[in-house]
Amino acid sequence: MVKVGIVALQGGVAEHYHMVRLAGERSGIPAEPVIVKKPGQLEGLDAIIIPGGESTTIGVVARRVGLLEPLRDALLSGTPALGTCAGAIIMAKRVTAGSKGGQPLLGVMDVEVHRNYFGRQRESFELDLRIDFLDEKPFRGVFIRAPAFTDFWASARPAATARIDGSEVHVAAVEGGLVATSFHPELTGDTRIHEYLLRLAKR
C-alpha cells in the first residue's frame, strides 16, 4: 500500500484525495490518501502532495503549526512529491513576483518560479499539453492564476512546455523524485501524473 500524504492546510485537498484513490485503482498500485496538517502526520508516508491554494496562506499556516521544517526534511530525504500550482511555488528555491514582505517557502527544487505568470483569473485557461514523462497522449492543462517556471539549474529540468501566442513557457519541472506543475491535474479526470507519483513512490 502506497501512502500518499496530502498537505491539507488550505486549497484543493479533496480533489487530490479523489485522484489518489482513482490513480491507485487504475495503476494497480494500491494507494491510500492521508490528510497531513500536523508534523506527526508526516511519518510513514511514501509520497507527498502539496496542493494548489494561495501559496502565501499555505506558507504562513505551515510555519505557524511547525510543518514547514519537517516537510522540508521529508522532501530532502527523498520522499517523492508532487506540487501543483501553489505547491510548485512552495517547493521552488527562488520565487519572483512574490508578496512584498517575502513568503515562507520550502525551497527544495532548483527552479525559479514566477507567480501569476499568465495574469489574473480572467486570463486563466485550459490548454492541451505534452508531458515529457508520460506517453504521447495530450494532457489537459488547467491553469488558474498559474505560475510558470522561468529558470532551472543543478539537476532540475523542464517537463512540459506550453505554446502561447508564439512564445514557449515551461509549465512543469522534474528533479529526482520531485514533480511540480503550473497546472492542476486534479481538476481533470486524467490520473496519469498521479499514477506517475505512485510509481515513483513504489520504486
Add this chain to the structure above:
Amino acid sequence: MLGASHYSPGLVDVGFDAIVDFFYRLAEAADRLREEGLFDYQPRPLPEVLEVPERGTVRVKLGFPVYQKGGVVMDVTNTEQASIAEEAGAVAVMVLDKLPYDVRKSGGVARMADVKVIEEVMESITIPVMAKVRIGHYMEARILEEVGVDMIDESEVLTPVDEKHHINKWLFTVPFVNGARDLGEALRRITEGAAMIRTKGEAGTGNVAEAVRHMKIIMGEIRLLRSMPPEERIRKAREYGVPHQLVDLTARLGRLPVVNFAAGGIATPADAALMMWLGADGIFVGSGIFKSRDPPERAAAIVLATSMWDEPEYVVEAQRMISEQKSMMGIDIRQLKPEELLQTRGV
C-alpha cells in the same frame, strides 16, 4: 473520515471532473429546452481538443474557488488594510467602499467600490482581489470584469437594482459568488452560473447567528433530499425553480456542487471554526476584522482557526491571539427592524 462536507464521500467519489462535465451536459440538454423557451442559462460548449488557450471555461471558473477552500477572504477598503490581510495569510480580499457595518449605519444607496481604489489594491498585493456589485447590475459587473478583479460578489450588502432578476453569470469570463439563505436560493444562483455560494448571514452585525442558521438550513435541506424518492425530488426542483438534474447531483454529492463559504457576522476565530465545523469550505470576514481594535492579530488568528478548525489546540491558540475586549461590539439581530435586514434582498 474527516467530518463535515469537506471530504464528503460524495465529493471524493464523484470528483471535480464529473461535476464540470455535468454542467456541459446540462447545457446540451438545455439547447433543446431553449428552443421551447424553457431554459435560458448555459455555458458555451468547449471543443474536444485545445491547441490554443481557452479562457473562461466552466472548469477554470468552478476551479478558482477550489483554491480558496480552507481560507479566509477579508473585506478591505484601502491598500493598508489589504496589506494587513495578505500578511496575515488571507486567500483573497474583497474591496468595498464601506465595510458592511458602516453601510448599515450610513444608510442611503450602497454601490460598487471606486474603480481607482480597486485598482490600487490590485497593484499592491499578490493574492486575488474580489469586489461586490449590486444584485442585477450587469454594468457594474462588466466594469469589474474589464478592470480584472478575480471574482465578483453579486451582493445583498449593496442596494439591489433589479428586484426580480440576478445577473446571468454564464455570460462572464470572471467567476461569481452569490449569497444564499437556503438550498433553493443556492441552487437558483448556481443555475444562473454562480461558481461559488456563501451564506448571507446578516452582514455588518458581528453576530454569527444568522450565518449558523443559513448553513444549517442548507445542510438540512440537502440531507432531506438524500432521503427523498426521485419523484419527490422532481417536485422539489420545481419548487426551487431549478433543473431537477441539479437537485439530483446535489443529493448524490451530499453537499452543494460548488464551493460553499460562510459569511455574515463572523468576528472571532471561534466563529470561523464553528462555521467550518458546520460544513463551510471557507470563511468571508466583513466588518469583523477592521471594525475590531486588533486587526493584524485577529486576521492571523481567524486564518489559523479556519485552516486548523478540526485541531482544537490550534483553535485555542488562535483564540488566545485576540482579546474579546477588542472584538467589534455587534448588533442583536432581534433589535433590527425587518426593513433593516440585508439578507432578504434578492431571493
